Amino acid sequence: MILFSLTILFSVGNASAQTVKVSLSENKAPSEKSILVDAKVYISMCVSEGKVKINGWERNEIRAFVSGGNSVNFEVRKKNEQTRNPLWVEVVGFEAGNNKNVGAGECLFGEEIELDVPLNATIDIKGNASETNVNAVSKARVKFQNGDIFFNNVAQGIEATTFEGDVTVENSSGAMNLTTTTGNIVAFNVNPKEIGDIFKSRTTSGAITLQQLEFGQTEANSSSGSIRFTGAIQNGGQYIFGTLNGAITLSIPQSSSGKLNASYGFGAFNSELPLKNVVKPNTSKTQSLTALLGTSGDATLNLETFSGAIRIKKQ
């Protein structure tokens, strides 16, 4: 009897959930809304499906646009005590028909989800999107189950995680922490905002490509992917690159200098740049070397691979 009741209850619940979903997906009319906010507003959002585009503009206003999905709304979580402008805004989805919030998740979904936000805004998005573009904001924190993430012109740091997708960062500054499981990581022209800002990137099976990075500390790790670094070695910089099966390739200027610690287990090592004071332990089967690159040893390069190759090339 109890089992029978539970089955009926489950069926009814399932059917009602499907009804909600159908009614939501049927709502294809674009939804648009805007709100005046503080210049340094913190924007949080949950996305369950769609292509997300976030763009910074010079107005102290958030404009949200959703096409082919649910309707958009703003929930003000915190206000600036002096100006009374919203300081923390949550962008939520709701069912257009009865003006009620969709549910506990309050995630937005649609074909396209666009946000125009103040240039100094901090964005915090989580969920599931096919593709995410973030352009010209102060700080970004993005965590998606899958989908590629692109950042451009982010001023004060990025924390990005996608489990199945690529992470690309261009022309940005601040501390970076980029993680993907099966995708690649590309960082181009990325600099620290403050002294002490660290660049960290990690992928399990993808490749990491870093070009023109000027961080004091740069870390890149991959399980089976390769790591490629192109650019100048910073004075006093620390570079920690590790991969198990992939190759590590540094394309650096001939004038580069630093202390090199390379562990390449059962792999190989090759350098086009001259190395001084090369020390190779002869007692072990696993291979490693320490050497001086260039004239001084200000920077430290720790390169580690289990069975891949380490190559240092002239830029």
Added chain:
Amino acid sequence: MNNECFDIGTIQAFLDGELAADLIEKVSGHVASCDECAIFLAEAEEESAIAFSALEQEFNTFVPTRRLWTKINDSIQKEEKSFWQTVEAFFSTQATVAFASLLIVCGVFTWLLILDGEKKADDLAEIFQKSESLTVPNIDSIVPETTFEQISTTAPNIKKTIDKKPAVSANNKTVDRGIKTSLVKKENLVPRNAVPLKAKSENVALMTSETVPGEDTYIRTIATLEKTVDSRKDEVLKSSARFVFERDLAVSDDAIKKMKVEIRRNPKDETAKQILRASYQNKIDLLNSVADKTELMASLR
């Protein structure tokens, strides 16, 4: 002393507990208010104590009472009864039956708890087997070396071959499953009971002999994470992601296995130690990524 005071006979009877209840009350009430009677009572009590100590031997002499005789007779009768008659008599009352049922239920629960404990111990031993690469001198002949390329191209085939491999060799030493452990499902493993106790204790002993400082911490962390991830990876990872995950796990396990072999060959091999640590960390990061994804998915529900 006043007129209400009791005579020596009554006092003695009071001490011997031979008075009626109302009289006891009267005597004790009076003694509480009359100092002379209290002294009198104390003296009588003292005399009684002396008399009792003198006669103690006599009092303690064993004289069978009627009750004792009855007990003896009952015992003789029980001896004469058959076993089943005794059992029947024992279970003749409802209270006894209820108590016996309770005992049986308790016994069953205790047995189940013991079984569960044994299962946990076996699981622990299995985790040790998985996480610790236990090497035997001829390991390479037992488990052929597998390169990354081989893993990535022939992963499904590897699984088939591994499933047939015994977890325990003929000389009762647990062999290293190396990179394959992650590919083999629990149900495909050799039955837990097949691992002899000696081998289990050897595993535990080897767990404590670290190849690099802090290795135990890595192993414990990995075991904990594996426990979490194993139960959820099917629902969290799609088939393609699952394949990549298993492949990367295999790569990490392969690196760990080979580096441990190298360290055992040459304990001063700092490069191998460094790569071993990196491989452990890599495996932890890999498992963490699945745990993180699980967490994210749960937060979105």
